[in-house]
Amino acid sequence: MIRVSIILLFVLLSANLSFGQSTISGRVVDKVTKETLPGAYVFVKSELGETISSTFTDGSGKFSFQRPTINTYNIEVTFVGYTKSTKTIENFDGVDIGDIEISEDGELLETFEIKAQVLTGEVRGDTVAFNANAFKTRPQANADELIGKMPGVVFRNGTIEVQGEVVGRVLVDGEPFFGENPAVAMANIPVEIIDKIEFLDQRSDQAVLTGFDDGNTTKTINIITKKEVKSGLFGRLSGGYGTDNNYIATGSLNFFNGTQRTTVLGLTNNINQQNFSSDDLSGALGENGGQAGGGGRGGGGNNALQTRERDGITVTNAVGVNFSDKFDQGKAKFTGSYFFNDSRNTLNRTSSRSYILPSDSLQLYNQDRRSVSESKRHRLELRLDYDISERSAIIWRSRLSYAMSQSRNETLAQNLFDPQNPINEINNVTLGDNRWFSFDNDFTYRYKFAKEGRVLSTNITSRLNESNRDSRLTSVNTDFGTSRVDSLIQNSFSNSNSLNYRVSFDYSEPISENSQLRLQYRIGNDIGKTDQEVLQRQAESTFFELDSALSNQFENKYLQQQSGVGYRFNNEKWRIFTSLDYEVSNLNSDRLFPGFENTQRTFKNWIPRAVINYNLSEQTNIRIDYRASTDAPSIRQLQSLIDNRNPIQIFAGNPDLVQEYQQRLFARIRRVDTESSRSFFMFVSGSKRNNYLGNSTFIAARDTLIDGDVLLRQGGQFNRPINLDGFWDARSYLSFGFPVSFIKSNINLSTRANCI
Structure with missing residues (x-):
């Protein structure tokens, strides 16, 4: 019913808009x-x-x-x-x-x-542009190899970083390409069709529609293709076969006809090339056993769109389609993409950890793990930009994802005083069956009044998540001190669903030729529910009984309201934005089983923001960004539910968690000298967090009961999220690039430092 209501909401919003020449x-x-x-x-x-x-x-x-x-x-x-x-x-x-x-x-x-050195690039405000011809690549290379040679670009854990900032979007000739999946474009656009590469800070949809630059940007790569490939049919097919029956085959086909563009991608291999991007293939949901989760609102369930590439060896079969076009005399732009992934992952991992106890003694933890998982995933993304009339315009984005996976995990782990003196051991086999569904919508509407600069806009976002996880655990636990051997057979059934929505209203009023005032109000609600049943098989019996210490029903609501005022000043040299918002958040959590318990929290915070962007010259740009933000604990972190799938590493939530408050400062300078083809990039950033959402680990010196019901053996670990004060971190990045003419090459030197 929730899904139907969301769909009807967006249909009604669209149906009430009038169309005209704009x-x-x-x-x-x-x-x-x-x-x-x-x-x-x-x-x-x-x-x-x-x-x-x-x-x-x-x-x-x-x-x-x-x-x-x-x-x-x-x-x-x-x-x-x-x-x-x-x-x-x-x-x-x-x-x-x-x-x-x-x-x-x-x-x-x-x-x-x-004969001269090809000009490397130039700076235009927030945009750095590089000529593709200035960087040499192998024949038949793709865009990722070209971009990887440019100053300040790093590929790290399936993401792309430009001058230390993570790329969130890729455009081709200014148009979206495969949604928000940068690695897809990088791996499937051949170098020979690329003319230029631009790195820019793209403004938010609301800022684009209203003209009020609020400083919210996404690091974006814009790939400009050569004139001769703007229309036509071109593609690439490659494959290989080797020893041990290893194989790979990839293909891409592009149909370009002016503004209408269609791209089809295909991939099959057993040599661990994990699809077009890490975002497409991750998603063996629940494989990590639901251990300590990160922060974030709302929730429950896994966010398969934000996981990294999996370790191990993966056999992959995948296909993707992207389409974009303009219609109604160019007033409307439509883009859409679809992905399907079928994969099988095998992972063998050995890990060793050393813990220093309060008594200055040492404890070791060794683990051998083998896992095999199979997953299938579908994802559909749509976007529509429409200038309805002279005064009205909309942007609508939608994403639909569905994934399923089956897994088998075998774990052998030991706690030890020293390599020759083990404390205890577990031998686990876990079978998992998981399904996950997500439906996201983002709708922005803008109305311009007759007076220049007077604008009213509204934004509505929603997200529906649902996940189901079934697991069957068989465990043998050995205590070397007492020579006692225990066995555990446990079935668990978990269901979680959430509905998150945000509604905002922004009104902008000009106060001079170069400045505007903005008033805004936002309200959002995150509603989540989880239901987990754990059944234990009784000793010397074939019957299973409900374990109330490990079972749980939980509901969580997080209502957030924010209102404030912002000021913007723009001219050819300066772009300045400041704002001050007041935020009131109400957290209401109910434990329905075992027993009823209600937890309520109210948080009140001032949220300041300041962004200064200065064009020192045509070649040099400076940006300083200060912002504050809040983050609520997730539904998984708030649950007192105990997870004992690894009996010597137990995890539980904490209903006493409070909201995290973060302040962040970022400063960046970049310069590209077009005459000498030298480039320089530097940034520093730091943050301070109050009530940081961290984790605590308790190591049992003797057999201990957790929450009075669950046994933690000597040497076992109990992990629980807690709030910490005094957390801070700092990052810095420096890059310098220059041509070396006698070897016809470009050299890029970069360094980074992180401190926590």
């Missing part, structure tokens, strides 16, 4: 050749130079923007290797301003030949 379009072309120029920046500016909106040209060199409320404005076009062009528009009532011609940055001379 956009102005045009095309950017080379002044001499008249060829279109995809990927050019188009800025709409007031007569005083304030940026009203900005966009990219598409694969056909076309652009469109919402009609400004002022009568006179300038359209400014910039493109790497071309001079900047500005066109003034006065009292224009049409919808197409025609072609804007720009000239190459240089003079046409008599024919002659020169």
